[in-house]
Amino acid sequence: MTPELLKSLAADNLWAAIAPEIMVAILALFLLVAELVLPKKRHGIIPFISLSGLFGVFLGLLMNFRPADLGGTTFNGLLRHTEGSQFLRVYFVLCAILVTVLGVIALKKQKMPKTEFFSIVLVVTAALMLLGQAHNFILLFVALETVTVGFYILVSYTRTNPLSLEAGLKYLILGALSSALLLFGIVLLYGVAGNPAANASSINPMDFDALRVFLNHNPDNFLASVGIVLVLSGIAFKIGAVPFQIWVPDVYQGAPTPVTAFLAVASKAAGFALLIILAGVFSTYSHLVISVLSIMAGATIIFGNIAALTQHNVKRLIGLSGVSHAGYLMLGVIAALTPGIGSQAIGAVFFYLFAYLLASFAVFGVMTHLAGANDSDQELDHYQDLARTHPFLAGVLAVGLGSLAGIPPLAGFMGKLFVFVVAFKAGLYWLLAIAVVGVVVSIYYYFGWIKAAFFAHWRPPLPADSVADTRPVRAAVSLPFGVLLGTLAAASIVLGFYQGPLGAWLLGR
Amino acid sequence: MPDLLLLSIASPLIAALLLLAPAPLAARKVVAGLGFAIPAFIALYLWSQFPSANGADYHFVSQYDTGLKAALGISLHLGLNGIALPLFVLAGVVGLAAGLYALQTKAERPALYLGLLLVMQAGLMGVFASIDVFFFYFFHELALIPTFIMVGVWGGRDRSYAAMKLTIYLTLGAMLSLIGLIALYHQSGAENFDLIALRQVISEGAINGTNQNVIFGLLLVGFGILVSLFPFHTWAPLGYGAAPSSAAMLHSGVLKKFGLYGLVQIAAPLLPAGAAHWAWWLGLLAVGGNILYIGFVTIAQRDLKQMIGYSSVMHMGYAFLGIAAYNVVGIGGVVLMMVAHGFSVALLFLLSTSIYHRTQTFDMDDMGGLAQKTPVLAAFFVTATLASIGLPGLANFWGELAIFVGAWSYSTVYTTLAISGVIISAVYGLRSVAKIFFGEVTPALAKVSAAKPPVDLMWAEKIPALLLLSMLLFVGFWPKSISVPVNAAVSALYQK
Secondary structure, rough: HHHHHHHHHHHHOHHHHHHHHHHHHHHHHHHHHHHHHHOOOHHHHHHHHHHHHHHHHHHHHHHHHOOOOOOOEOOOOOOOOOHHHHHHHHHHHHHHHHHHHHHHHHHHHHOOHHHHHHHHHHHHHHHHHHOOOOOEEEHHHHHHHHHHHHHHHHHHHOOOOHHHHHHHHHHHHHHHHHHHHHHHHHHHHHHHHHHHOOOOOOOOOOOHHHHHHHHHHHOOOHHHHHHHHHHHHHHHEEEEEEOOOOOHHHHHHHHHHHHHHHHHHHHHHHHEEEEEEEHHHHHHHHHHHHHHHHHHHHHHHHHHHHHHHHOOEEHHHHHHHHHHHHHHHHHHHHOOOOOOOOOHHHOOOOOHHHHHHHHEEEEEEHHHHHOOOOOOOOOOOOOOOOOOOOOHHHHHHHHHHHHOOOOOOOHHHHHHHHHHHHHHHOHHHHHHHHHHHHHHHHHHHHHHHHOOOOOOOOOOOOOOOOOOOOOOOOOOOHHHHHHHHHHHHHHHHHHHOOOOHHHHHHOOO | OOHHHHHHHHHHHHHHHOOOOOOOOHHHHHHHHHHHHHHHHHHHHHHHHOOOOOOOOOOEEEOOOOOOOHHHHOOOEEOOOHHHHHHHHHHHHHHHHHHHHHHHOOOOOOHHHHHHHHHHHHHHHHHHEEOEHHHHHHHHHOOOOOOHHHHHHEEEOHHHHHHHHHHHHHHHHHHHHHHHHHHHHHHHHOOOOHHHHHHHHHHHHOOOOHHHHHHHHHHHHHHHHOOOOOEEEEEEHHHHHHHHHHHHHHHHHHOHHHHHHHHHHHHHHHHHHHHHHHHHHHHHHHHHHHHHHHHHHHHHHOEEEHHHHHHHHHHHHHHHHHHHHHHHHHHHHHHHHHHHHHHHHHHHHHHHHHHHHHOOOOOOHHHHOHHHOHHHHHHHHHHHHHHHHHHOOOHHHHHHHHHHHHHHOOOHHHHHHHHHHHHHHHHHHHHHHHHOOOOOOHHHHHHHHHOOOOOOOOOHHHHHHHHHHHHHHHHHHOOHHHHHHHHHHHHEEEHH
């Protein structure tokens, strides 16, 4: 490598284009410095430094939502900036803000070092934001590994809790397996596309554009097909699609609740962002991608819903219900592969993800608030009489769960509707039939949870020798947290009635 | 002029939001009362203003974009035609009656109870005021969800099970009809998801036959579950038996008409070949299942609320028969019957709760001789029962008559069997009257009345009951007030 080559490679390093990611990463380091510099009793403000920084980035992204270089690539083709990637950046920053708030509440109940949690959340967020703009397999893999390694730590963060450690181990081992699958797929694609003897081969086959051109010229290359299936499998791990959903219930239960929320919302959204990006790259092989994803989607919807039916632990329940949501979202991705409705289907997926974010964080917020010292032990029974003791929390919970269940007039219903409409346009009748059955089945466990919170229950008298009720004590909600939960619930309702510019923008593209 | 239709939907919602404010209960009750009353008065006013002869067109039309107009052709498009108008009036009046009755019941957590009822009311007004098919569905679900919580929190026997079963059944029905509606929209190729656009497009070229059969099948099963078409009816008596009175009134009186309304206003006229394809099955299920089988099941009931629940399932059979007949007289009869049944079944549920407060039981075998103590209650109940049997002079008579006339040309056998169903109604209706109000006072009742002597119907109960009864009589003596706009709309939609 001569200096001239390096210079020409670096010619389009537009650092301003990744300013938000850089700022989030600097913020992560700054938190660590703040911990060293600040006296110990002032450490409480560290999460608020993080929050104000994230909020600044959030506003900055919204104000400069359509930068001049939109649509182009930077960093020698490593990144591609689109409207979709801008949406995802905002989405991930919003996730990080909410996870940080939940983290403040959850960590109060634990004796743990606290700063690292917020710092790692920021690192993961920066990597997620890059993932949404990935245009090269190397960048994709590095960013994805950064996310995954961050999650290894976060999942086992409450190290005094054996379930959290178990969850961390499971996530580590299965995550490593998925990374290996992904990497193997990437290598196969690299190998076939970089073979100089092949038609339309490239010297830089990691690049998505080069790879797309190669695949276009080689529509039935067996090794490329294997590579595509392996890459899809690696991503299916991240979104928890069947048959790669094995880790979901245990990890969701063991991880601290804010991390569960982060996994459920941000990690899943990242998986779908990658699926959407790669679906475009693999467009020549769309028949293969469609058949793989269709089988996965059907199995995911059925498995997620049926497995969630029997759960009593709410973290496992929401984890498995999240599996079924991955299935519904895959319907949208499959529809996006059909020519003519691609961009509308992607808009539908994004809308669904946004509604899912609002609803999930409302539910996770209530869960975090109600959890006791043992974060893994959150049972449906703990929600008994919530409507009587904490009507506000019960209301937020009902809105969140109703939205997840897809009940009008909540945002989750609109998300499902849009996905179903694009799936219908794409002619996915069988998957739609499965999805309808899935929605009906899901009513049982979502409303079972609402039932636990709202309906009066007969409670067996405590046995004579037991000390007291083992259920966690319920504290009152602080005003700022109450305002946040109320805003999330209200947003779910308003977005259900009025989609306004967001709906017009996402679905009108 | 302000948009009265939008106001009729918004005012209960605003009232429900205001109930969240911390205020004395009396003040909240005033707010709730206004939330119930405004839609009812709007409905009655619009009824008086409606140009009946021109019922085929939509009137009082307004349109609002919620962000999906350009992308999906969905917008909040409000208006009333001759079919929607009577049901809109039904929703308003029954809502007011249920609301007034709820104001006087001593439920726990009264603000939540009233708030949920107001949300239901808003949804019901929206269902019948929507021209847009999506919002028609949307408002139905808005009204449906409060019933889950109302049954579960304030319900009677088996409430937890009933709430779950009701919700799962109705969600299944709703999802099937949603898919059917999306299919209809997509196959028609219309630009907008509203009835005006759909009718326009389909008048230019019908959907092909196979697709019509599939879509109508989806809509028939989906809407059928919602209207308790045999054999998907089991949620209804259970749910109504467990539901608190006002929720049962609104659900059985108005919300259940959503499915029939969907069939009459949307599915049947837009998919005539599909309707013809399924007519044989629909007639069989309606007469054999809903009317005859459920009729006999109704006779066997001892629980008053269950009996009313089953009888309402049975009466839906007449409506399905009218749809299967598929002619102007029959369909017009269906609309009349929907309105009349809505008023009469709501009145029966109201009175049954009033009876319960005096006897502390729903078991009719434990009642008897109540008329001696409560003659006014007895008079109301007898009238409501006669209305539901179909006595001339009350609204239900006209609906059933028109359905039988319309169905005669479709199938004399079915019609004859359906007419004999009236005898079944008379048997269980009159038997319940005899068991509750006449005969000897049972020992169980004597014990209850010794502890707390039963008082006659109080004004707080009488006013909503009178409201419903006067509507039954008004339509009974002057059916033209409804039949003219209905006829105009139905003949435009169903003439071949």
